[in-house]
Amino acid sequence: MNDSDVSKQIDQMVRFIHQEAEEKANEISVSAEEEFNIEKLQLLEAEKKKIKQEYERKEKQVEIRKKIEYSMQLNASRIKVLQAQDDVVNSMKDAASKELLVLSSNDTLYRNLLKDLIVQSLLRLKEPAVLLRCREDDLHVVEEVLDSAAQEYADKENVYLPEIIVDNNVFLPPAPTSDQNVHDLHCSGGVVLASRDGKIVFENTLDARLDVLFRSKLPEIRKQLFGQVAA
Amino acid sequence: MDSFKGQEGIQMLLTAEQEAQHIVLSARNLRTQRLKQAKEEAEREASQYKSHMEDEYQKSLLESSGSSGSNVKRLDEETEDKINNLKQSASKVSNEVVDMLLKHVTNIKV
Numbered sequence: 001m002n003d004s005d006v007s008k009q010i011d012q013m014v015r016f017i018h019q020e021a022e023e024k025a026n027e028i029s030v031s032a033e034e035e036f037n038i039e040k041l042q043l044l045e046a047e048k049k050k051i052k053q054e055y056e057r058k059e060k061q062v063e064i065r066k067k068i069e070y071s072m073q074l075n076a077s078r079i080k081v082l083q084a085q086d087d088v089v090n091s092m093k094d095a096a097s098k099e100l101l102v103l104s105s106n107d108t109l110y111r112n113l114l115k116d117l118i119v120q121s122l123l124r125l126k127e128p129a130v131l132l133r134c135r136e137d138d139l140h141v142v143e144e145v146l147d148s149a150a151q152e153y154a155d156k157e158n159v160y161l162p163e164i165i166v167d168n169n170v171f172l173p174p175a176p177t178s179d180q181n182v183h184d185l186h187c188s189g190g191v192v193l194a195s196r197d198g199k200i201v202f203e204n205t206l207d208a209r210l211d212v213l214f215r216s217k218l219p220e221i222r223k224q225l226f227g228q229v230a231a
Numbered sequence: 232m233d234s235f236k237g238q239e240g241i242q243m244l245l246t247a248e249q250e251a252q253h254i255v256l257s258a259r260n261l262r263t264q265r266l267k268q269a270k271e272e273a274e275r276e277a278s279q280y281k282s283h284m285e286d287e288y289q290k291s292l293l294e295s296s297g298s299s300g301s302n303v304k305r306l307d308e309e310t311e312d313k314i315n316n317l318k319q320s321a322s323k324v325s326n327e328v329v330d331m332l333l334k335h336v337t338n339i340k341v
Contacts, residue, residue: 006240010240010244014247017250018250018251020256021250021255024254025244025255025257025258028258028259028261029258029261032265032266035266036265036266038264039268040273043274043277044277047274047280051277051281051284055284055285058288059291062291064296066299069299070299070302073302073303073306077307077310080314081317084314085317086316088318088321089321090327091321092321092328092329092332096328096332096333096336099333100333100336103333103336117339119341120339120340123341144245152341161287206336210332217332224324225324228325
């Protein structure tokens with residue numbers, strides 16, 4: 001081989017080496033790009049998924065909190081309405097309570113009332129001897145009607161005249177006055193009877209009657225008032 | 232003479248080989264860098280996404296507190312109305328009821 005052939009061959013080899021290197025570098029570069037894209041996409045999608053889940057959870061919590069708050073508000077306003085119903089009904093009872101006082105101001109009416117109350121009490125107790133307690137102011141009227149009441153009872157029940165002992169020492173509390181505290185003890189009228197030994201007591205005061213009556217009529221009253229209102 | 236020329240030739244080949252290695256190495260380095268970039272870019276875009284979600288979330292919070300405020304107001308108004316109706320119907324029948332109660336209190340069945 002001569003010199004020019006040798007150097008030609010060497011040049012060829014050098015070119016070849018370079019070419020191979022370039023091709024290899026190219027391959028690497030192309031696959032690097034692919035890997036870049038895949039890697040970036042995978043990482044990004046994973047992160048986004050996590051973030052999305054986190055915010056979905058947050059939103060759900062907000063929803064739940066809203067629901068709880070609303071439900072609490074609803075309850076509070078229901079209670080308000082129920083309370084108002086109660087107030088309304090009780091104020092009616094108070095109004096009736098005040099009217100009781102009017103009853104005792106009409107002498108004839110009240111006199112008959114007392115008599116009937118005593119007769120009814122005697123009929124309920126069915127005792128041959130009873131104790132009777134009334135307001136101090138009513139003592140006089142009570143003593144006036146006592147005999148006819150006892151007679152009426154005896155006739156109705158076909159028994160002997162009962163012995164009625166009127167308590168002259170302890171009286172029922174007096175009528176309430178307008179400036180008095182409504183919680184102080186008072187009595188609007190009527191009588192309290194008891195068996196001789198004091199074991200069976202029958203409260204036939206106007207206040208007690210109103211209490212009992214009010215309680216038993218309450219469902220009816222409520223229906224009349226609130227029948228249409230959702231409880 | 233020949234051996235000198237031979238040396239030159241070999242030198243050229245060696246140099247070419249070195250350069251070739253250099254080229255391949257650069258490509259490999261670039262690849263490593265590219266992968267690192269992938270991570271960085273993914274992180275950056277992810278945090279962009281996150282702040283976007285955060286904004287949406289805050290917006291929905293504002294909306295919901297606004298609507299719940301108006302709900303409460305509506306509820307309160309409805310309650311007030313109910314109570315007023317109550318009071319009205321009560322005052323209508325109050326006298327009736329009181330009379331009824333008094334009648335029963337004084338009606339003594341013997």
